[in-house]
Amino acid sequence: MTISSPSSPQEYIKHHLHSLQFGEGFWAFNLDSLFFSILLGVIFLSIFHRVAHKATTGVPGKLQCAVEMIIEFVDKTVKDMFSGQNKLIAPLALTIFVWVFLMNLMDLLPIDFLPYISQQLGLPYLRVVPTADVSITMSMAIGVFLLIIIYTFKYKGVKGFIKDYTLHPFNHWAFAPINLLLETVSLLSKPISLGLRLFGNMYAGELIFILIAALIPWWSQWVLSLPWAIFHILIITLQAFIFMVLTIVYLSMASETEDH
Incomplete structure (x- = not known):
């Protein structure tokens, strides 16, 4: 079975949804x-460093x-939403937006273009959209989750951290177990929803x-693929922004x- 001549639509779909794994x-x-996410990260850094x-x-x-328009847009968004003062937030937001956008943008490449080239080089599988891989999106979400924990300790201390998870939403010590359960579920839902939302839309x-x-048939695919690609430009941008x-x-x- 080759990419250009699949034995059946089922085999074709299965082939394209299989990653090159170790x-x-x-x-x-x-x-x-991993390769495409790192490559796109290097491209992002190279372009912005050159500019x-x-x-x-x-x-x-x-x-x-x-580049200046993107930086101004991200900077304004951070100023409108982040209530504190921290030099890391704006660079972090810029990195997330541009990096996720570039990874999403890979979905607009012809579906068989890079997989066909890789097959000629002896690679049996190749998926080129990193954000359509749940391991990539959840890894990024876990990174954000760790920053949430770090920032909570940094700005509120151990005492503030404990109070956040034992005295909210019910401000009484008797409700501490219930508060802890509710706040723990709320905390864990943040990275899960963050990673799965991006993965689900891109997948x-x-x-x-x-x-x-x-x-x-290949000669009529543009009738559907072109309108979907145009609409998908909005999706990939929106998902990076979200x-x-x-x-x-x-x-x-x-x-x-x-x-505050």
Whole structure:
């Protein structure tokens, strides 16, 4: 079975949903997702470093204008949503937005383009959309979860951390066990919803492209794939924005003190 000549639509879909893995079971590494996520991160850093190094106060070029617009947009979003003062939040938000957007953008590549090239190089499988891999999205969400814990201890201390999870929403010591249960569920739901939301939307988008390619003759696929790709531009941008905004909101909640 080849990518260009699948034995059946079912085999075609199954082939495209299988990752290039190292290892087995829970500890298996999806090498394709790791490769593309790291590659896109390097591209992001390289572009922004180049623009920052060659920035001019005169008439800026198109790339500098685009980068400045993104930075101003993220900076305004952070100022509107983050109540505290922290030098890490804006760079973190910028990194999340651009990195997630670039990973989502891979979904607009022709579905067989890179997998076909990889097959000619001897690789049996290749998935090119890192955010359609739950291990990538949940890893990012766990990183945000750890920052929530760190910021809570940093701004509220051990005493404030305990009070947050034992005296809310019912401000009485007798309700401490109930409060602890409710707040623990609320805390754990943040990274789970953050990671699964991004994964679910990108996986669904990838699956629709695969279904179009598998079930419709190649000469007529553009009738559905082109409108979906145009609509998908909104989805990939919106999902990057939502991931960034929720990260800012969660960290803002973690850093809020009674003085605020």
